[in-house]
Amino acid sequence: MRKTMMAILTLCLSTTLALPSSALDYTIDAPGDPEYGKPTSIEVVHTADGGAKKNEDVSKNAAMIPPGFGTPSADTRGTGTYLTPDLAPGGAPVPGAVINGSGSAVITPGTQITSDSRPPASTGFTQVTDDLYYSGGHLGTLKIPAIDLSVKIYEGTGSSTLKKGVGHFEETSIWDGNVALATHNRGVNDHFGEIHTLEIGDKVTLTTKLGTRTYKVVSVEKVNENDTSGLSPSSNDQVTMYTCVRNQRDNRWKVVAVAA
Known part of the structure; x- marks a missing residue:
């Protein structure tokens, strides 16, 4: 009996090994023509008047x-x-x-x-363009007789710019509207060191390639260092000047002069 069982097991094992290797292969086929969502840009859009349109962005x-x-x-x-x-x-x-x-x-x-x-312009603004630069690289000249100041204006307010003269805030106008400027109040280039002493009515003159315009001081105030109101566009032609307050790191002097 034992010999018979051994013979049967040997026969089964031989039969299994004799199967071709391909019988163990398998594949997973993707479903045919799956129902994905259709792009809305090609759907038919039915309009209120009973019509229909294709390729309409919905x-x-x-x-x-x-x-x-x-x-x-x-x-x-x-x-x-x-x-x-x-x-x-x-x-x-x-x-x-x-x-x-x-x-x-x-x-x-x-x-x-x-x-x-185009929407009507509500404020004046003149963009800085290449043709507004003088040969020396500056955009104009600022003069304030009351403090004996005559200084050139350069684009930007970085430290390298302020070493040369007064800096022009790039986001503001250079002629019509609000022209915002800044520079140091101490050191070799302390061009705005005395602007806080200006009085209402003192004259400020701006000269660019677009012409010369005279302004009169209308306000002198101390503001927080985060004050950016002087950079906003304006319907008035004006010059807004910023500089630091000596020994007060958190404050700035802000002087506004409006076209006379």
Whole structure:
């Protein structure tokens, strides 16, 4: 009996080893034609008038925030401002009604739509361009007779710039509107060391390649070092001057002179 069992086991083992190796191979097939979500840019969009359009952007890039309650365009279909203005067609829209969701048709109610419409400028601003530099690399000259000051103006407010003269805050205008300047109040280049002694009505003269303009001092005040109000655009033509307050690291002198 024992010999019979051994013979059967030997036969089974021989049969198993005789199977071809391919019998152990296997594959995992991907499902055919999976149902993924369809891109919204090619979906058919059914409009209110019963029609249908294809290839119309219905993503959040074209989504609009409705106008405010009670505004002139509050009840006008298809008006509002873009939810994501940086991604919207044509870039960030100006305030006003948006007609048919198109960034090229942004209007303010009551105005005429034109291809080159621009929002009206509310402040003066003159950008620094290459043609406004003098051959010496400066942008102009600042003169304040009351403190016997005549100094050249250079772009930027870094330490290397302030070693040469008065620095111009790059984000501000260089002619129309608010021209903001800064420099040291002590040391070799203490050009603004005495601006806090100026009196209301003292004259300030700015000369650039765009011309010469005279201003009169309207305010002299001590402000916190974090005060940046003097860098804001202005509808007035003015010069705003900043410098440190001696022995008061947290404060600054701020002098404003408005065109006479």
